[in-house]
Amino acid sequence: MTTSWLEETLDRLGRRPVCGYYAGGPAAVEPTALAAMALVGHGRVHAADAALEWLVNLQSDRGSLGIDKQHWTPCWPTGWAVLAWQAATALRPHADAQSGSPWSEPAARAVAWLLATKGTAERNNGIMGHDTTLQAWPWVEGTHSWVEPSAIGLLALKSSGHAQHPRSREAVRLLMDRMLPSGGWNQGNKIVMGRVLRPQVQPTGLALAALAGEAEAADHVRRSLGYLDRAVLAPLSPASLSYALVGMAAHGRSPADAGQRLAAAAADALGHDAPPYPLALAALAALGADCPYLRAAKA
């Protein structure tokens, strides 16, 4: 059962690794990087080459990658490209032992962009309940830092040997600061005007993945895993379920029925002619702790 949906998914991704967010939509950096990682992670290394090369071709002189060919900004997907290139490099060292990885140079340029780019700091005004002076990564340059781009940026820096870089350390502090008091994350507003907001599954899963191995975040992780334990019992989309499972796997946790839930979600998505984006996420979640963006960051 599991093999069936996964094989079909990987076959689809392998046929069109350069893919978009929806059927017939333009190829985009994030889904293409995720598809490449899914293929690499499942051992279909060469099937990912076209995607990895396509990402290189979309890299700007600054080292960043925008959303797609038409949108060279904003550049928040840059971290995903780094993770895809690093995963490909890490998972096929034999091929690159002599000549070096073809993805090392673009990854290094993208990392340089990440290190040079940060969200805006704002004066704490008492309205926002988070520390507005902390800086990680924004969705769009010139705006505030938010949870998902910060988690993606942190994973990318960790995958590139920069886990102890001050930017990584500040990103860890930012993620800890933005967590809701009872655990879990939303887009990045935990308290506004004195009111605690609600957590969401996808950013929680991604933040937990980014905080893997962070001893100082142990209590944050514990509370957020508690939130996910409850949240995964409700109906979830394939994307949110996938992010949740990877986030839990990052801390050695897996719901008893994770395999069946994932299979059911993916099969439903395949039955509705789902676009490659959620399918790539499901294929990544099937790898659990071996999910390439997790492994690359841990390495």
Add this chain to the structure above:
Amino acid sequence: MTMTTNPQTDERTDARAEASGRGKLDRRAMLAATGATVLAMLGYPLVRRLWQTPRPVFLARDQRYDGPLVETIRDGLAAVEFDSAWVRGRRVLLKPNLVEPCRDCPHLTTHPSLVLAAAEVFRGWGADVVVGEGPGHVRDTQMALIESGLEEALRGEKLPFADLNYDDAPAVPNRGRTSKLAELFFPRSVLEANLIVSMPKLKTHHWVGMTASMKNLYGTLPGLVYGWPKNVLHYAGIPQTVVDINASLPRTIAIVDAILCMEGDGPIMGTPKPLGLVAIGLCPTAVDATCSRIMGIDPGRIEYLGLAAGKLGPIATRDIPQRGEPWEDLVDPFAIVDVPHLRHLRG
């Protein structure tokens, strides 16, 4: 910029000239002609919008989600002189508010039954109906559909959904020019629609006072380009960008879910406010001004309505013919969160 002659402007100028003596170009006529030319050059699309759109607002009371909403919407659109024959064969995009749905908070997002009722009305008139939204705080749009109950509803009716956060989005000029943004990126599903129906939930808003059909259109912009939240718009000014978005969209009308509303710390954490109303109009500015009055807020104190007044539509009662129930009978003040930047809304 191409200089375009506005036939309506010419007619009005001619009428003035005639009144003051044909062929006699006095100072007043010259001023009028000059003013019209300047308007044509600088603000023709906005002025055209204002002049060509009828602005009555229809209010229906005692509405329920399990009630005859199809009839209410059909009657309301007829009352505000919507040309139902015009939509035949045209693309209609229904835009509910799914900013951050939560299955335990029906007062947070547009109720699915109102969306389905609107779809039935427009489909009945021969339109090609699509439901579209780009949730402002939720990157996983499918989760927003699940949590709001809309996914099941759309599947049941085989209504297509356009995920406006991820749709391909070309840039178009910012026709409002109220904020510093030179252009706006709109999803193709929005740009290719012949008619957009803004279907907000009536709520208080802790930054700008109230949110209804105009602010709801933030959700027509893609998160891929603007982020989650659409922080670029906040930095450019919420009132200003509300006006810019409304000025730059294709033809837009409003059907407001004011049956179960939100007061207090809206648009996310407020409390339920049952009102039992549906508001309908062809001019979102006029509809929102009327909703604001019902909430007990002078629309002139809502900054984006002040900016829109006279550009996108009227906010003065004398310029908004009432249909259905008179708004004066429906006023039921909403609690407003007590923060310094909203205190001017009280009293």
